[in-house]
Amino acid sequence: MTHHTLHLPIGEKEARALKAGDTVTLERTLFGIRDATLIHMFDRGRRTRLDLKGHAVIHTAPNVRKVDVSPECPSGYEPICIGTTTSMRMERFTQGLMQREGVRLIIGKGGMGERTLEAFREMGGAYLAIVGGAAALETTWIEAIEDVDLDDLNPESLWRFRIKGFGPLLVGMDSHGGSLFATVAKDVAARRAAVLEKIGAGE
Amino acid sequence: MELDPHEIGEVCKTLYIRAVKLLPRDVKEGFTELQRRETDATGRAILGTMVENIAVAERTRNLLCQDTGIPIYNITIGKNVVFDGVALKAAIRRGCERATREHPLRSSVVHPITRQNEQTSCGPGVPIIHVDFDEREETVEIEMIPKGSGSENGSFLQMLIPADGVKAVKRFVIDKVIELGGRVCPPTIVGVGIGGTSDLCVHLAKRAATRPLRTVCPDPEGAKIEAELSEAVNELGIGPQGLGGRSTSFAVHVEVAATHITMNPVAVNIQCHSARRATARITPGGIAFG
Numbered sequence: 001m002t003h004h005t006l007h008l009p010i011g012e013k014e015a016r017a018l019k020a021g022d023t024v025t026l027e028r029t030l031f032g033i034r035d036a037t038l039i040h041m042f043d044r045g046r047r048t049r050l051d052l053k054g055h056a057v058i059h060t061a062p063n064v065r066k067v068d069v070s071p072e073c074p075s076g077y078e079p080i081c082i083g084t085t086t087s088m089r090m091e092r093f094t095q096g097l098m099q100r101e102g103v104r105l106i107i108g109k110g111g112m113g114e115r116t117l118e119a120f121r122e123m124g125g126a127y128l129a130i131v132g133g134a135a136a137l138e139t140t141w142i143e144a145i146e147d148v149d150l151d152d153l154n155p156e157s158l159w160r161f162r163i164k165g166f167g168p169l170l171v172g173m174d175s176h177g178g179s180l181f182a183t184v185a186k187d188v189a190a191r192r193a194a195v196l197e198k199i200g201a202g203e
Numbered sequence: 204m205e206l207d208p209h210e211i212g213e214v215c216k217t218l219y220i221r222a223v224k225l226l227p228r229d230v231k232e233g234f235t236e237l238q239r240r241e242t243d244a245t246g247r248a249i250l251g252t253m254v255e256n257i258a259v260a261e262r263t264r265n266l267l268c269q270d271t272g273i274p275i276y277n278i279t280i281g282k283n284v285v286f287d288g289v290a291l292k293a294a295i296r297r298g299c300e301r302a303t304r305e306h307p308l309r310s311s312v313v314h315p316i317t318r319q320n321e322q323t324s325c326g327p328g329v330p331i332i333h334v335d336f337d338e339r340e341e342t343v344e345i346e347m348i349p350k351g352s353g354s355e356n357g358s359f360l361q362m363l364i365p366a367d368g369v370k371a372v373k374r375f376v377i378d379k380v381i382e383l384g385g386r387v388c389p390p391t392i393v394g395v396g397i398g399g400t401s402d403l404c405v406h407l408a409k410r411a412a413t414r415p416l417r418t419v420c421p422d423p424e425g426a427k428i429e430a431e432l433s434e435a436v437n438e439l440g441i442g443p444q445g446l447g448g449r450s451t452s453f454a455v456h457v458e459v460a461a462t463h464i465t466m467n468p469v470a471v472n473i474q475c476h477s478a479r480r481a482t483a484r485i486t487p488g489g490i491a492f493g
Contacts, residue, residue, distance in 0.1 A: 036318065063269055063309040080307070083269030086353040086386050110353070110386035110445055131252040131444060132353065132388045133477040135269040136260035154320070155309045170245070170446070181385060184447045188381055188439050199435050201373040 003168070006105075009054025012124035015104045018171045020178030024128055025167035029146075030107070032060040032159035034085055037150060038093040041158075048149045048158050053102030056128070059085045059109070061155040064145065075160075077145045082161070083135025086110045087127070094119045109133075111172055111181030120175045127173035129180070141166040204341040204487050206286040208294040211345075214483045214490060215298025218347035219274060219324075220306055221492060222481035223266045226257050229416040230478045233453040237390055246448020250390075253443070253476055268477040271308045272349030274299050274330040275413075279346075281339035292332055295345075299323075299330045311352065343485040348413050350474075357387040357473035360405050365467050372397060372469045373432065376455065379471045380436050385445015388475035391452045392416070393436060396470040397425060399460035408472035411456035413480060418456075425459035432457070443476075453478070 006014060007027045018024065031052060040046045063080040067073050087108030094116040097103040104125050106112070109132030120126060130138065147160040173179045196202045234254050241247050260267045276295050280286070303310050303324040310322045312329050324330070359379050363371050376395055394412025396404040411420075420426040432455035442448025453476075462468060482493040 060269065061309065061311075063266060063271065063307070065307055081266035081269045081309075083266075085270065086356070086388070088386050089356075109388065110384065129444065129446065131249050131256070133268045133270075133351075133475055134252050134256035136263060136265040136267055137252065137256040139265060140259065140263070154322075155311075172446070180446055184441065184445060185384060187447070188384070188441055191439055192377070192381060195435050195438050196374055196377060198438075199373050199377075199431050201370045201377065203374075 008056055010104055011054060012104070015124045015126055016175045018126040018174050019176065020171050020174045020180050022171040023168040024171060025165055026056060026163060026169070027166070028163065029055060030161045030163045030166060031055055031057045032062060032082070032161060033057045034059050034061050034156050035089055036153045036156035037158050038090055038097070040150060040153060042093055042096045046150065050147060050149050050158060050160060052097070054104055056105035056107055057097065057103050058107040058130070059087050059090060060159070061085065062159065064155070072144060075145045075148045077148060079139060079142050079145055081135050082139050082142050084109050084130045084132050084138065086132070087112050091115055098123045098125055107169060111179065117173055117177065117179055120173060121177060124175050126171055126175060128169035129172035130169050204284050206284060206291060206343060206485070208287070208290040211291060211294040212298040212301070214345060214485065215276060215295045215347065216302040216305070217492070218345060218481045218483055219299055219302035219308070219349065222347045222349050222479045223268070223271055223308065224260055224264065225481065226267060226477070227415065227480050230453070231257065233416045237450040237453065241448055241450050243442055243448030245446050246442045246450055249443035249446065250450060267479065268351060269309065270351040270353065271311050271324065272351045273312060273355065274324050275333070275348040275350055276330055277333045277335070277346040277348070279335045279337050279344045281337055281342035283341050284343055295332055296325055296330060300325055341487055344482060345485070346480060346482045348480050351388070351477060354387040354391060354473040354475035357383045358405070358408070358471065360401055360468065360470045362401060363467040363469055365465065367467055369428070372467070373428065375469050376432055376471055377435060377439070380441070380451065381439060383473065384441055387473040388477070389441060389445060389452065390443055390450045390476050392474040392478055393432070393452050393455040394472040394474060395429070395432070395455060395457045396472070397428070397457060397459050398462035398468060401468060403460055404468040404470040405472065407458035407460055408470035411458040412472045412474040414456050416453055420457045420459065422459040425457040429455050429457040
């Protein structure tokens with residue numbers, strides 16, 4: 001297990017160097033994205049002016065306060081609380097995010113499925129697991145909201161955060177077919193019969 | 204005692220903000236208990252981060268989780284309380300809106316078809332308001348639950364039949380916990396409704412999922428099943444965030460209602476580790492937040 005510090009954006013080689021079980025700290029830039037953002041970008045033909053190439057996206061919709069534009073708040077938004085939502089709902093968008101937008105890393109909670117793993121294998125990417133529901137802590141890793149696009153979808157806009165020491169995150173899925181979530185699921189499936197037997201609910 | 208709608212509005216605003224920031228004591232104690240028993244290294248590290256987050260939220264007076272949830276208000280009205288029900292409901296809604304605008308909180312509520320967000324945490328039928336009555340003299344209790352969606356999406360109803368027996372009820376719960384894995388932000392509270400009609404069964408599951416830890420199902424048969432399932436889910440190895448370990452759930456809670464001779468319904472509703480609730484008790488002596 002290796003710890004990586006990644007200054008975003010990154011290239012394919014850096015993404016492929018990540019192995020399931022490694023830990024990662026992110027620096028510089030992170031994009032916030034989620035259900036409505038992706039539905040509008042991929043199902044309704046909308047495009048963003050923000051450049052996601054080589055970047056990391058986190059599944060989030062933040063709590064923000066609208067403020068005057070200033071050097072500290074260049075987007076006119078001040079972060080209040082930024083956390084992470086369940087990733088699996090966004091499974092069908094991974095391929096497009098990587099192919100069309102050039103995204104390399106996805107940060108989320110709960111893991112993603114086979115199609116995402118396949119996209120990582122094909123194009124070079126990874127899923128970084130963050131502790132869901134630990135948003136107060138996560139917010140301390142965010143310095144500012146630098147930019148925002150598709151803001152009619154607020155709070156599900158496309159956000160660009162300036163980050164510092166964002167992590168440690170756990171590589172949950174890599175570009176070599178490794179998935180900690182799949183490993184745990186296999187282990188759980190193997191225990192199921194004995195657990196059911198014990199409570200008199202065996203098949 | 205007469206309820207003042209203005210005061211109720213203030214209380215409902217405060218409750219929403221308190222709920223998203225301060226984790227109830229029973230849940231904090233639940234974390235201590237899980238940490239004591241967790242042996243998996245990843246599981247221990249994740250529990251440690253969750254506990255650290257609770258402290259950071261308190262220190263920075265920030266929200267525990269970014270998900271401000273679907274607002275639920277449970278009102279229990281005691282004896283000899285005079286109130287205008289319509290004004291009471293309007294006051295609750297106003298309090299919910301004000302918390303969202305004035306704090307501000309993320310409005311997580313949209314119209315289900317247009318997906319329009321009014322930025323008020325309100326919409327048709329939301330906030331969800333449940334009114335009940337009890338025996339307490341001149342007492343009104345308001346409980347606010349910001350129900351997070353990651354865990355709410357882990358909701359299921361199965362209209363089993365009598366021939367399936369209790370066995371199928373237990374299997375249903377275990378299989379749903381397995382299917383959900385890390386998606387519902389474990390360690391969770393697994394709420395199980397057994398009996399009733401379809402809608403009551405789902406409501407029982409929600410009541411079970413949002414009940415304080417270390418409380419026991421009032422029905423002795425239900426209590427037996429919840430003890431058994433509480434042990435069983437933590438032998439599955441799902442662990443915190445679905446990354447392995449013992450701590451899949453703080454507990455399984457069961458709520459029971461009578462059902463029809465032809466029916467055997469079971470429902471599951473999950474509460475995530477950010478098992479947030481806030482309460483206020485209003486008496487002639489004043490308002491006490493808990």
